[in-house]
Amino acid sequence: MYNETMNPYIVAISGASGSVYGLRLVEELLRTPEDVHLCVSETAFSIIEHETGLVLRGASDAETEQRIRGHFSSGKIWYFSEDNLAAPMSSGSFVTGAMFVVPCSMKTLSGIACGYANNLIERAADVALKEGRKLILSPREMPFSAIHLENMLRLARMGVTIAPPIPAFYQNPKDIRDMVSFVVGKILDSAGISHSLFPRWK
Numbered sequence: 001m002y003n004e005t006m007n008p009y010i011v012a013i014s015g016a017s018g019s020v021y022g023l024r025l026v027e028e029l030l031r032t033p034e035d036v037h038l039c040v041s042e043t044a045f046s047i048i049e050h051e052t053g054l055v056l057r058g059a060s061d062a063e064t065e066q067r068i069r070g071h072f073s074s075g076k077i078w079y080f081s082e083d084n085l086a087a088p089m090s091s092g093s094f095v096t097g098a099m100f101v102v103p104c105s106m107k108t109l110s111g112i113a114c115g116y117a118n119n120l121i122e123r124a125a126d127v128a129l130k131e132g133r134k135l136i137l138s139p140r141e142m143p144f145s146a147i148h149l150e151n152m153l154r155l156a157r158m159g160v161t162i163a164p165p166i167p168a169f170y171q172n173p174k175d176i177r178d179m180v181s182f183v184v185g186k187i188l189d190s191a192g193i194s195h196s197l198f199p200r201w202k
């Protein structure tokens with residue numbers, strides 16, 4: 001049973017390329033004192049397998065949670081499937097720190113921008129919006145259409161942080177891990193969470 005005195009972070013990994021960003025974000029958030037409530041869409045599980053070789057999806061939600069806990073070597077992470085609309089994050093009465101959708105597909109972006117709330121990711125984001133809580137999206141597509149840009153603008157005007165996974169090069173990244181660290185560090189900056197993922201420009 002979940003300890004309600006805590007203020008967990010919500011991480012949603014949707015079906016866009018760049019699942020490694022979401023996984024790395026979880027890794028970093030687990031270094032904080034807070035728990036992480038994780039929702040992974042069905043497409044995202046397939047993309048994680050394709051892009052990282054990790055097989056996190058089990059035969060049941062309990063088995064999936066076990067695999068996720070094993071992967072992160074942490075008992076501070078809780079998994080909820082995308083169709084579990086009875087999960088704690090589905091209710092505004094469940095107080096959370098911040099919600100991250102990393103990476104965010106254009107389909108999930110659209111669902112959030114329209115308040116469609118058709119699965120747990122969209123519902124939890126809808127809750128974050130109605131409660132005025134911190135919501136950070138990392139939309140990944142290339143190029144963006146006018147529909148994508150309008151959805152982002154609509155959400156940005158509501159106070160949502162749009163933090164696309166765009167790496168920078170001024171910190172001279174040596175490898176992909178450095179590039180991922182930069183993006184995840186910027187996402188953590190957006191939520192005011194301290195980290196040492198990249199050197200600061202001085």
Ligand SMILES: Cc1cc2nc3c(=O)[nH]c(=O)nc-3n(C[C@H](O)[C@H](O)[C@H](O)COP(=O)(O)O)c2cc1C
Pocket residue numbers: 013014015016017041042043044047050104105106107108140141
């Ligand atoms: C390998 C793969 C990569 C994909 N990459 C992207 C992407 O970068 N951005 C995007 O918007 N959709 C991408 N898609 C399409 C989405 O997965 C698809 O629209 C899906 O319905 C999204 O559902 P979800 O947001 O509920 O996970 C990709 C699909 C696959 C199979």
